[in-house]
Amino acid sequence: MVNTQLGGVIPTRTGRHMNPALAFWTVGITYLVVMASSAAPSPLYPVYQQQWGFSATMVTVVFAVYAVALLLALLTVGSLSDHIGRKPILIGALVLLVISLVLFIVADGVPGLIAARVVQGLAAGTATGALSAAVIDLQPNSSAGPLVNSVAPSVGLASGALGAGLLVQLAPAPTVLVYALLIGVVVLLAAALVFVPETSALRTVESRRHLATLLLPRASFPTGARVPFLMIVPALIATWSLGGFHLSLGPSIVGSIFGIDNHIVCGLEIFALFFSGALAAACVRTLPPRAVMIVGAIVLALGVAVSLVSISLVSVPMYFLGSVIAGAGWGGTFLGAMRTLGALVPADERGSVFATTFVLSYLAFSVPAVIGGLAVHSFGLEPTALVYGGFVIVLALASSIGFTVASRRERRGT
Known part of the structure; x- marks a missing residue:
């Protein structure tokens, strides 16, 4: 349990806690559910469009307000778990998530949908840094947490x-x-988190002014490791831009370009991308992280290229194949980045540094998708998809080339 006072934050040992292995998987499942909730509205967007009559551009606006709210939360409370504990942040975030889900249920128009996405974004942003840090804190071995x-x-x-x-x-x-x-x-997971042991180093909160300072928007980089961190940035942008593309414009591509009016197909396409990423990450988890990032970025670029060809040829099987290949690259590249960060970041900086990592990730997740949504209105869906995909390919290849050059230089220097 955690005793919070203005003079400091004091960890205590009272109360029952679940064993570390169960705690690790509880936090991991919580992370999965938080992310699942963020994707759940995507297949529903065509339903909302039919009910309320809004455009594809408005879909990207609804998508964007989620990302903006998430970024705001990451920038303000993302590092707070290093000071007051992981558990208070996580339980508070799940309460916000429940509120957002209730707002989705009662929404009767676009304003209600936007309000629900804003609260959902605040919940996800509040949870993300603390979840990532808690997973590393509780990991049973050095590869489990990054995986x-x-x-x-x-x-x-x-x-x-x-x-x-x-x-x-x-x-x-x-x-x-x-x-x-x-x-x-979510309610069940919130109840389970009560029994997860606190893992934060609990740096002191000295006063109300100090707390207010902690809540000021900031970006935090790992001490003594800024160059490796910055080298990871193009890989993060490539992977998360791809995810934003499929979650915001993917349903429109399936419906408008391929002419498929089936919500299961929309969900399957997104599932193919991200589940392929999970399988790839599991398969390469023991390989050197830099090699994983280099190869993963190349595979990602190849998959996106296949998807773009499929759009030009109007080939649904090829589009799914491209999603699977790109997803494998997504998973490998992101795993390599997280393993590298996990090794670089000291325990008392994990909450803030992981928060910064996800700020960059969600900027890549949202900003290109919003620009793409606006471009659809002016230039059409197919040209926008082709340019967007080209942007992702260039970033992925730049990341791969950058890490390859850095690796060669390091070998020459040794």
Whole structure:
């Protein structure tokens, strides 16, 4: 448990705690569910469009407000778990998440949908830094934490999109049932987190002024490791730009370019991308992280190229193949980045540095998607998709080339 006072934050040992292995998996599953909730609305966007009559551009606006709220939370409370503990931050974030899911259920128009996404973004941003840090704190070995940190987002996004797609197509009242089921799971996880041992170093909060200072937006880089951190940035932008593309414009591509009016197919396409990423990350988890990033970025670029060709040829099988290949690159590249960070960052900086990492990731997740949504309105969906995909390919190849050159220089210097 944690005793919080203005004069400091004092860890205590009272109360029952679950064993470290169970705690590790509880936090990992929480991470997965938080990410699943963020993807769940994507297959529902066509339903909302039919009900309320808004455009594809408005879909990207709804997507963007989530990312902006998430970034705001990451920049302000992202490092707070280093000071007041992981558990208070995580439980508070899950309470916010439940509120957002209730808002989705009662929404009766675009303003209600935007409000729900804003609260959902605040919840996800509040949780992300603390979840990533807690996973590393509780890991049973040096590879387990980075693996969960890279797999949980991809599996969560995959399962959230596919589960929602299945419910939209097959179940009654999907705009209620999807969120009701998530509420039940989130409440159970919040109750379980009460028994997870606190893992934060709990740096002192000296006064109200100090607390206010901690909440000022900031970016934090690992001490003594800024150059390796900055080298990871192009890889983060490439991977998360790809994810934002599929979650925001993917349903429109399936419906408009391929002419498929089936919500399961929309969910399956997103599932193929992110689940492939999870499998790839699991397969390469023991390989050197830099090699994983180099090869992963090349595979990602290849997959996106296949997807772009499929759009030009209007080939659904090729589009799914491209998603699977790109997803494998996504998983490998992101795992390599997280393993590198996990080794670089001291324990008392993990919350803040992982928060900064995800600020960069979600900027890449949201900004290109918003620009793409605006471009669709002016230039059409297919040209926008081709330019967007080209942008991702260039970044992925730049990342791979950069790490290859750095590795050769290091070998020459040894």
